[in-house]
Every structure is written in structure tokens, then in C-alpha cells.
Amino acid sequence: MRVGEQGKEAQVSFTGSSMGKYSRIWLWIVGIIMLVLGAFFIVALGNVPFAGGGMLLTGGILAATGIVLIVIGIVVGRRAGQVDQLLATGTPGTAQVTGVTQTGMYLNEQPQLDLQLMVTVPGRAPYAARHKSFVPLMLMSRVTSGQPLSVRVDPVDPQKVVVDWQGTGLYGSPMGMPMAGAAAVGTPGMTASGGVDESLSQVQAALAASGAAAANPYSNAQQGNYSVEQLREYLRQNGLQAEATIDKLTDTGQIVGDERLYTMSTTLYIPGQPPQVQAESAAMVPLTAMHKVRVGARVPVKYAADNPKLVMFEWDKITPGSGMV
Numbered sequence: 337m338r339v340g341e342q343g344k345e346a347q348v349s350f351t352g353s354s355m356g357k358y359s360r361i362w363l364w365i366v367g368i369i370m371l372v373l374g375a376f377f378i379v380a381l382g383n384v385p386f387a388g389g390g391m392l393l394t395g396g397i398l399a400a401t402g403i404v405l406i407v408i409g410i411v412v413g414r415r416a417g418q419v420d421q422l423l424a425t426g427t428p429g430t431a432q433v434t435g436v437t438q439t440g441m442y443l444n445e446q447p448q449l450d451l452q453l454m455v456t457v458p459g460r461a462p463y464a465a466r467h468k469s470f471v472p473l474m475l476m477s478r479v480t481s482g483q484p485l486s487v488r489v490d491p492v493d494p495q496k497v498v499v500d501w502q503g504t505g506l507y508g509s510p511m512g513m514p515m516a517g518a519a520a521v522g523t524p525g526m527t528a529s530g531g532v533d534e535s536l537s538q539v540q541a542a543l544a545a546s547g548a549a550a551a552n553p554y555s556n557a558q559q560g561n562y563s564v565e566q567l568r569e570y571l572r573q574n575g576l577q578a579e580a581t582i583d584k585l586t587d588t589g590q591i592v593g594d595e596r597l598y599t600m601s602t603t604l605y606i607p608g609q610p611p612q613v614q615a616e617s618a619a620m621v622p623l624t625a626m627h628k629v630r631v632g633a634r635v636p637v638k639y640a641a642d643n644p645k646l647v648m649f650e651w652d653k654i655t656p657g658s659g660m661v
Contacts, residue, residue: 360413367405374399426488429457546588571648575638625651
């Protein structure tokens with residue numbers, strides 16, 4: 337299935353390292369303040385008659401506490417950096433939440449959760465893992481929604497798992513695409529442009545109404561409730577860059593939400609690989625991009641690494657005079 341790029345939803349700015357970075361800053365600030373106060377007590381008040389000993393003791397305690405807090409801040413900052421590194425280089429996968437326990441710890445009124453996960457990554461059977469993380473209250477419902485979370489896994493130590501909140505989003509996003517057909521884990525909602533976010537079952541109904549000869553855009557009934565916009569969001573976060581040429585194009589005449597339904601066959605050009613001719617399938621094109629759709633057009637795309645049949649056309653990257661359409 338091909339899905340044209342449309343207005344981007346607001347991204348979740350929280351990441352697995354956000355709380356660690358926040359903690360590091362405040363630990364350093366408090367630690368430096370206490371260190372300065374300790375030095376003041378020792379240098380300025382240490383010689384006060386009859387009270388100098390107490391001032392020296394107080395200053396020493398304050399300075400020692402400040403040093404400890406600064407060291408803790410360094411450690412927390414390093415852990416946050418490790419999380420960022422894993423988010424950048426870890427193997428993408430999905431995790432089904434099988435249990436949630438609050439540890440009793442809070443940071444800035446946000447609870448720390450002990451997540452019991454069933455992790456799925458390409459090339460290995462699902463396995464159990466645990467992950468502790470401070471989770472903003474606004475994301476609590478996402479954890480308990482029953483939908484999979486996007487995760488990144490250390491390729492060397494599979495038990496090192498972090499939740500990719502940018503990929504997961506507030507309402508969920510497709511985490512794993514089957515090797516055949518297009519699927520998106522998510523629910524219909526509102527797009528950034530304010531239009532209806534069409535489901536795959538709506539796309540299939542429109543295909544049937546038009547009599548178009550194209551494959552079903554989903555492989556089972558449950559996936560029919562998944563949202564095209566969530567499928568796009570998956571590709572924005574996880575898709576790989578390539579180009580595609582439109583080889584055959586049929587306008588079904590059907591409009592679903594604020595998009596036009598076409599059937600389209602394409603050739604996918606992945607860097608370093610031979611061209612891949614794709615079978616005819618459904619293609620959702622925003623009404624605002626219809627003037628860019630024509631046979632022979634070569635368009636920037638993002639595709640799913642484990643399912644090259646799942647492609648998102650990046651119409652917004654085509655500029656006048658680019659020669660691409």
C-alpha cells in the first residue's frame with residue numbers, strides 16, 4: 337500500500353532520556369549551590385570565635401553533599417546518554433505490556449513504572465524483559481492501552497530495552513509490519529489538517545465500490561481498524577529513504593476523508609539495490625497533492641525495511657523546478 341505524506345502530527349517531545357537530563361541539571365544546580373555554601377562556611381565563617389568549629393563542620397557537610405550530588409548528576413547524565421545512544425542505534429522492535437507496577441518513586445510528580453514487556457524484534461522469537469522508566473502522566477493511558485509500544489533493543493544484550501516514545505506517540509503507532517500486505521497498529525483519529533483519519537477498512541470499502549483490481553490493504557480483520565495516518569507516522573519515524581517511479585496509475589474516483597484513492601504500480605529505487613517492481617496496490621493521495629500525481633513521476637519516498645510494499649510518498653519534498661514531476 338502507498339500512503340502519501342500529509343500534514344504532520346505534533347510529535348511527543350518526551351523521550352526515555354528526558355527525565356534523566358532533567359534530573360542531571362537539577363542535581364548539578366543544587367550540588368553547586370551546596371558546594372558554594374560549604375566553601376563559604378569554611379572560608380568565611382571557619383574562624384568565627386566560639387563557633388568556628390561548628391561552621392567548619394557545617395561547611396564540610398554541605399560541600400560533601402554538593403560533591404555527592406554533582407557525582408550523581410554525572411552518573412544520571414551518562415545513563416541518559418546511554419538511553420539516547422540506544423534510541424539512535426538499537427534494533428527497532430515492539431513490546432506488548434504484560435504488567436505494570438509503580439515503584440513508589442516520583443520525579444517532578446511523574447511516577448516511575450516497572451514495565452513487564454513481551455518484546456518482539458526481527459530475527460528472534462518474542463521474549464520477556466523488564467524496563468523501569470519515569471513516565472509522564474499524559475502517557476500513562478498509552479502504557480495501559482493494550483497497544484504495543486515502540487522499543488529499541490541493544491543488539492548485544494537483548495535485556496537492555498528502552499521505549500521509543502517518539503515512535504510510540506500519544507495514541508499509538510504501527511510498530512511492526514507483516515511481510516505481506518500493509519498493516520498499521522492504531523485507531524482512527526483526526527489528522528493535523530483537521531480531516532478524518534481514514535481506516536484501512538474504509539480504504540478497502542472504497543476499493544470495492546470502485547471495482548479496482550488491487551490487493552486488500554490489510555491482511556486480517558483487526559488491521560482493518562488501523563489508521564492510515566498512524567501508518568504514515570510509523571514510516572516517518574522508522575522508514576528508510578528511497579525513490580519510486582509511478583509506472584501505472586488509475587484514479588478510482590473515490591474520496592476517503594480528505595484524500596483521493598488511486599491504484600498504483602511503482603518501481604522502488606533503494607540505494608545500493610536493483611530496482612524493485614511493485615505490484616498494483618491502493619494509494620492514498622491528499623487532495624492537495626493530486627496535481628503532482630502522474631505516470632513517470634519520480635518521487636522521494638520512505639519505505640518499511642521489513643516490508644518494501646509499504647511506501648509513503650513525500651509529496652511535500654517535491655518543489656517547483658525539481659524536474660521530478
